[in-house]
Amino acid sequence: MAGAIGASLVPSERQGQALGIILSGLTIAFIVGVPLGTVVGSAFGWRATFVFAAIVALAVIPAIAFLVPSSAADAEPPKSDWSVVKKPVVLLGLFLIGTSFIAAYPIIAYLGPIITASTGLDGAGIGAMQSAIGFGSIGGLIVGSILADRRGFIPNMRIMYLLFALVLGSWSFVFLTGTPGAWFNIAMVAVVIFLTSGTLIAPSPAIEKALVQADPKQSALTLALNTSVIYLGQGIGAGIGGLVIGSVGFAALGYVGSGIAFMAFMAAVLVKTR
Numbered sequence: 001m002a003g004a005i006g007a008s009l010v011p012s013e014r015q016g017q018a019l020g021i022i023l024s025g026l027t028i029a030f031i032v033g034v035p036l037g038t039v040v041g042s043a044f045g046w047r048a049t050f051v052f053a054a055i056v057a058l059a060v061i062p063a064i065a066f067l068v069p070s071s072a073a074d075a076e077p078p079k080s081d082w083s084v085v086k087k088p089v090v091l092l093g094l095f096l097i098g099t100s101f102i103a104a105y106p107i108i109a110y111l112g113p114i115i116t117a118s119t120g121l122d123g124a125g126i127g128a129m130q131s132a133i134g135f136g137s138i139g140g141l142i143v144g145s146i147l148a149d150r151r152g153f154i155p156n157m158r159i160m161y162l163l164f165a166l167v168l169g170s171w172s173f174v175f176l177t178g179t180p181g182a183w184f185n186i187a188m189v190a191v192v193i194f195l196t197s198g199t200l201i202a203p204s205p206a207i208e209k210a211l212v213q214a215d216p217k218q219s220a221l222t223l224a225l226n227t228s229v230i231y232l233g234q235g236i237g238a239g240i241g242g243l244v245i246g247s248v249g250f251a252a253l254g255y256v257g258s259g260i261a262f263m264a265f266m267a268a269v270l271v272k273t274r
Contacts, residue, residue: 019148019208024141028134035127038112042123084218085225089153089273093207093214093222096157096264098229100164103260104200105237106244106253107171108133111193117250118174118189120181132190136197144202148209156206157268164199165261167192172254 033056041049084090107114115129116122147156170192178185211222240260244252 019145019205019212021145024138032134034130034133038127038130039124081215081218082221084215084222087214088271089210090214090222092157092267092271092273093210094225094229095267096161096203097207097226098233099260099264099267100161100200100203101230101233102237102240103164103168103257103264104196105234106241106257107168107196108200109234109238109241110245110250110253114250114253115189118178118180119186121186129186129190129193132193133197136194137201139194140198140200140202141205143198145205147202148206153206153210154268154273157203158265160199160203160206161261161265161268164203165258165265167195167199168261169254169258170195171257172251175251175254 033053037049037052040052085094111130111133112126115126119125119129121129144156144160174185174189174192178188208223208226211226212219214222240256241253244256
């Protein structure tokens with residue numbers, strides 16, 4: 001809903017940047033929330049993490065009341081027209097964003113134990129390393145937002161998903177060549193976390209802009225589907241990661257994630273959106 005409201009408040013040539021700004025809220029959550037949640041959980045137990053999340057969520061309610069423009073909040077939502085989902089650009093966008101998270105979450109869902117296994121860090125050290133997710137997301141959003149308004153959708157997707165596949169593949173290199181505890185290995189893992197989150201998030205502004213412009217009147221529907229596909233991808237990716245770790249270990253995660261991301265790249269190459 002936030003994306004639909006934000007996109008409706010700016011002209012079409014600035015929708016990519018507007019959606020990028022909205023997505024920056026997720027980035028801030030990664031920078032602050034993920035490490036802080038790790039520290040709270042380590043200090044007070046895992047249940048305290050959920051209490052902390054609930055308190056933060058409650059604080060959002062007055063912010064919505066005071067900051068969302070009344071014209072956007074009071075507008076009568078159009079009736080959902082599911083025929084928009086049949087449009088090739090919508091199908092491609094949903095496939096790409098879902099595949100992104102299926103590819104990344106075999107790693108991201110198990111990032112804590114992955115950091116410990118690859119660097120020897122634990123506790124607050126894991127939280128500090130996880131902050132690289134947020135900083136990488138900022139970089140990805142900045143680049144992705146600019147490109148969303150300056151380049152075509154398909155050219156953006158091709159280069160972004162090729163880079164994404166290469167970055168995910170580098171995780172296997174980290175496990176096969178690194179030495180846990182070595183400062184160089186710690187730095188290398190931090191860089192790879194940064195690049196993973198950056199290349200994961202970078203396509204989002206262009207994808208969301210394409211979903212909005214496919215039918216602006218149905219933007220609430222298409223962006224809701226986008227969010228649903230993200231959560232579905234996270235669940236599937238985490239399940240795949242658990243199976244891979246249990247059967248062949250951490251080192252194979254990069255190969256698996258890279259292979260899935262390459263499927264998204266091939267879809268961007270082969271699928272016609274017109």
